[in-house]
Amino acid sequence: MANLEILVSELPTLIQSLKLTIGDSNEIMEQIILINDTQEQLRNLKKLIAQELRFDRIKNSAIATLPRIATGATLFIPSLGLVDPAIAEKFGNSETKISLTDLQSKIDSWIDWGYFLQAIAADILSDIQLVNQLNSDIIHPSIATEFKALTENLNIKLDFGKSNILQLQIQIISNSRKELLQLQQKLDYIFNTIKTSRNLLNILLGMSAFYSKSGFALEWLDDDRELIISSEEKFQELTDILKECDFFQEKIAALIIQGDALKEQAEQALKKIEQESNKEPIVSQQVEIVPKFSTPKIVRSALIVVSSLLILGFGGWKIKEQSLQLQQMSLSLTQEGSAIAKFKSAQKLGMEAAFLVQKPPHPLKVWQQAETKWHQAINLLDSIPNETSVSNQAKKKLAYYRINYKSISQRVLIEKKALANLESAQKLAIEANLFVQNSPHSLLSRQQAQDKWQQAINLLEAIPESTSVSIQAKKILPIYKTNYAAISQIIQNSTSGLYSLVQLCVKS
Numbered sequence: 001m002a003n004l005e006i007l008v009s010e011l012p013t014l015i016q017s018l019k020l021t022i023g024d025s026n027e028i029m030e031q032i033i034l035i036n037d038t039q040e041q042l043r044n045l046k047k048l049i050a051q052e053l054r055f056d057r058i059k060n061s062a063i064a065t066l067p068r069i070a071t072g073a074t075l076f077i078p079s080l081g082l083v084d085p086a087i088a089e090k091f092g093n094s095e096t097k098i099s100l101t102d103l104q105s106k107i108d109s110w111i112d113w114g115y116f117l118q119a120i121a122a123d124i125l126s127d128i129q130l131v132n133q134l135n136s137d138i139i140h141p142s143i144a145t146e147f148k149a150l151t152e153n154l155n156i157k158l159d160f161g162k163s164n165i166l167q168l169q170i171q172i173i174s175n176s177r178k179e180l181l182q183l184q185q186k187l188d189y190i191f192n193t194i195k196t197s198r199n200l201l202n203i204l205l206g207m208s209a210f211y212s213k214s215g216f217a218l219e220w221l222d223d224d225r226e227l228i229i230s231s232e233e234k235f236q237e238l239t240d241i242l243k244e245c246d247f248f249q250e251k252i253a254a255l256i257i258q259g260d261a262l263k264e265q266a267e268q269a270l271k272k273i274e275q276e277s278n279k280e281p282i283v284s285q286q287v288e289i290v291p292k293f294s295t296p297k298i299v300r301s302a303l304i305v306v307s308s309l310l311i312l313g314f315g316g317w318k319i320k321e322q323s324l325q326l327q328q329m330s331l332s333l334t335q336e337g338s339a340i341a342k343f344k345s346a347q348k349l350g351m352e353a354a355f356l357v358q359k360p361p362h363p364l365k366v367w368q369q370a371e372t373k374w375h376q377a378i379n380l381l382d383s384i385p386n387e388t389s390v391s392n393q394a395k396k397k398l399a400y401y402r403i404n405y406k407s408i409s410q411r412v413l414i415e416k417k418a419l420a421n422l423e424s425a426q427k428l429a430i431e432a433n434l435f436v437q438n439s440p441h442s443l444l445s446r447q448q449a450q451d452k453w454q455q456a457i458n459l460l461e462a463i464p465e466s467t468s469v470s471i472q473a474k475k476i477l478p479i480y481k482t483n484y485a486a487i488s489q490i491i492q493n494s495t496s497g498l499y500s501l502v503q504l505c506v507k508s
Contacts, residue, residue, distance in 0.1 A: 007045045008103075014038050015090065018110055019230070020117040021217040022124070022204060023138050025131045032121050039114045046107045049100050090220040090228070117218060123201055130201055134208050142214040143190070146183055147248055150176050154259050160269040167270065173263045180252050180259070187252075191245040194238060203238070210241055247340060250389060254333055339388035342380045346394070349377035350401055357408065361468040364415040371412050374405035418467035421459040425473075428456040429480060436487070446491050453484035 017038050020031055090113075098106075124130055141149070153176040159165040186209060193206030207216055207229065216231040226237045353373035356366055378401050384394040432452035439445035457480050463473045 019217045019219050023215050028121050035114045039111050042107050042111050049104050137208040137212045140212045142212045143210050158266050163273045166266050170266045173259050177259050187245050339384045339390050343390040346377040346380040349373045363468045367412045367415050371408045418463045418469050421463050422469045425456040425459040428452045450487045456480050
């Protein structure tokens, strides 16, 4: 058993190593060796479990008075810490205590996952074009990094007073627009490759183009046959990547509009500066040639000045209007980003809540934690504006989450009631004992004790089996019934004795 416990203590590290990082071909070869070693350790652990179960069956069959244990002994697995809900299934829902039979089953699934990863690795290494493409992708920035850089390029403040700076800013905006269009095409390729391909290797190419330099690893294939991927300590499903592609496409379209508006402003300002610089020599030349100003010329000069002011005023109004449009666009983008962040946070809370209440019964605290998470998720979904892209998804989730919240809230009430029943029953038992101890020969005290035992029994019998305190209630219920039967017998004997004494006195 000692060797078994040592191997079990190493399980978290073993399980976490069962993944395949897609990238350099040399690293893939090293990972195949690591996966194979992990499988070997898991097989050794499985053999030790089989030996322990055989010993357990022999022991149980030798002791006739003990019941047979169908699931075998249990072991404690070291805590895995915080596990992302998306990957929880890989670790067996982070159970810290598990039967040997269940652990055998989990080991089989881990070993099978290792075989799956080795098969993928072999397919990758046998395809030279695929290897070359993967090696090419890892030297380029990821979609998220590219988008962030382009966003920063367009987050500029135009310098309306200097033509050389404006020209440079116009060039930056133009280059950014070209790069945004290229990024759009890349996203289209990624989306179509992942969504339409049935060949896993083609899907890996799409993911490689998406993550690029950030890299990614195949972590698990969950019960819904959804592939779980990790990148930079973030876990995602394939459907999450498709959603992010849609998200970036919408953001890119908005950035292109923003860039075009900035470029138009910059070009107008540059044109104005050039016009003003061309006018200045003419005005100075007229001043030098004409020593005196006649009234008509003064009027004409005034009209020129007024016209210039009107042009500048109109230009300023136009710039202000475009600035307001940009502010509104920026506000819309911020609102969209906030809505998507809220939706993802709500999904995460919902997964955590669902994960918490798997395999009931659970203590009241666990049900309350799940209830809180559902409530937080509902509040997040409820705060998502209608005009955002995730509004419809949020409404569908909201209806589903409210049903779950109502169900969990009901479980909280049931668990509270069960716990209150147990505590009240235990208190009544203490009171019943005190009645008998304080007045051991008093018929009234015995009757009060009998009543207390009966109330306690009723409370325990009302506790549902689905609650966490049901097991404790079942353990003490026979004791309470025995005490009730004993005090009832004493009362009956006392009553019979008293009745006989009364009859004897009547006869005498």
